[in-house]
């Protein structure tokens with residue numbers, strides 16, 4: 001049974017729907033990512049999941065509970081990463097961790113959490129005197145201090161340096177391994193690709209794709225780009241006829257073909273047949289970045305977002 005169920009969620013501001021019929025489920029123990037351009041409706045969606053906003057229509061269920069009507073019970077199972085400025089500037093890191101622990105029936109020991117997030121040396125520092133990255137680490141610790149079954153992380157690693165970002169990813173993987181479900185809103189493709197089991201791409205209030213990271217990458221218009229300098233000219237129609245070949249470009253003696261693994265293999269056979277060698281051969285696979293740009297391009301319609309949706 002899914003631990004998060006969002007069904008036909010609609011939320012409008014000033015009569016304009018910013019979330020427009022969003023449906024997805026998250027299985028217990030999954031890391032589920034939400035990606036989308038600025039203003040796509042990601043935060044509004046997760047705020048409805050958290051019970052901070054009431055849907056105009058549609059339903060949200062957290063472990064079978066309504067996050068608005070059953071708010072108190074839901075806050076005990078759902079840990080939320082605060083947005084900036086929701087902490088008193090004068091509160092110290094220790095006070096914040098102790099205060100938030102006191103809100104929960106079964107809090108985690110905050111000391112190892114603080115240690116893990118590199119906050120041990122900052123326990124007596126006031127919130128306002130922390131750097132942006134340290135504030136972010138404190139928000140992550142506060143989201144986890146209640147030993148939640150589900151944690152919602154909105155822009156988890158924004159403002160963190162590369163090492164802190166990687167340490168945080170490891171922490172999130174460890175948390176997932178302990179059975180916690182993670183709902184993650186992110187703008188970092190590398191983060192989504194590394195952490196998420198499945199990703200919903202939201203654009204203009206609608207889900208345009210819902211799949212595993214590998215599945216999304218496979219949907220990129222060009223999943224592989226092959227480029228090389230042939231030892232003698234090749235016939236362009238013959239290249240264009242390779243299986244799965246997309247565009248073929250010949251510029252300055254260099255050939256660039258978009259396609260798939262099948263195209264690469266067929267090209268290698270073609271080169272061997274013609275006794276042509278390929279100088280400076282490069283084969284670059286599409287990334288989640290490419291898929292994201294394709295799936296959120298202006299004019300893109302929501303096609304079959306639920307393909308491969310089930311966990």
Ligand SMILES: Nc1ncnc2c1ncn2[C@@H]1O[C@H](COP(=O)(O)OP(=O)(O)OP(=O)(O)O)[C@@H](O)[C@H]1O
Nearest residue numbers: 013014018019036037038039040041042043044045
């Ligand atoms: N309280 C509000 N009143 C009116 N409009 C709002 C309110 N909150 C959000 N919006 C609008 O709703 C749209 C979706 O906002 P939302 O914060 O959900 O997007 P997002 O995908 O999280 O964006 P970002 O990546 O920039 O954080 C935006 O156009 C935003 O201006």
